[in-house]
Amino acid sequence: KNQVEQSPQSLIILEGKNCTLQCNYTVSPFSNLRWYKQDTGRGPVSLTIMTFSENTKSNGRYTATLDADTKQSSLHITASQLSDSASYICVVSAKDSNYQLIWGAGTKLIIKP
Amino acid sequence: DVKVTQSSRYLVKRTGEKVFLECVQDMDHENMFWYRQDPGLGLRLIYFSYDVKMKEKGDIPEGYSVSREKKERFSLILESASTNQTSMYLCASIRTGTEAFFGQGTRLTVV
Numbered sequence: 001k002n003q004v005e006q007s008p009q010s011l012i013i014l015e016g017k018n019c020t021l022q023c024n025y026t027v028s029p030f031s032n033l034r035w036y037k038q039d040t041g042r043g044p045v046s047l048t049i050m051t052f053s054e055n056t057k058s059n060g061r062y063t064a065t066l067d068a069d070t071k072q073s074s075l076h077i078t079a080s081q082l083s084d085s086a087s088y089i090c091v092v093s094a095k096d097s098n099y100q101l102i103w104g105a106g107t108k109l110i111i112k113p
Numbered sequence: 114d115v116k117v118t119q120s121s122r123y124l125v126k127r128t129g130e131k132v133f134l135e136c137v138q139d140m141d142h143e144n145m146f147w148y149r150q151d152p153g154l155g156l157r158l159i160y161f162s163y164d165v166k167m168k169e170k171g172d173i174p175e176g177y178s179v180s181r182e183k184k185e186r187f188s189l190i191l192e193s194a195s196t197n198q199t200s201m202y203l204c205a206s207i208r209t210g211t212e213a214f215f216g217q218g219t220r221l222t223v224v
Contacts, residue, residue, distance in 0.1 A: 034213075043215030046212040104155060105154060
């Protein structure tokens, strides 16, 4: 069964600190992996998208990594800001379907001043 | 910028009412999706459409129907709202092979 699992479920860190969020998946055959940021009460917004051949991608202070062999991805946030408080969702799509996206439950990140 | 607009941010309806949630996108995307999001469960796919007048059931279609009469508009219908349909509803629009763009969400409360 195609699944995406994220850890931790929630995380609280102090402003200015770094953090890393984890995503493990069992989707096969793999097409791409995306990280989304979702502010409370808002729709998700894309941060990065990575295909099989990409193992790292950055978007400002966000850096995503992908290990297709171990089926793991991480999202690293550098020098956190209060505006980084949000849910971060890992989404994987399978190669044989352009339509089905398998969503993780998300990591709730809280940045404290 | 792609814009996906949902008709309401907040909605309160009574049990048994017929509820329409509208979603409009302005980028000529062929694929549109309706999800619901509940705490601890992530996004769950209700229905999706990959072309006008085409629709496919997602993971949790029971109690819902959809309509896609025009490419830019995808409507979610709750035929007879129930309290277990209280949730956040998210519409997404995708050009095949690219990222999903989401509307701002509709928080529906059924009382």
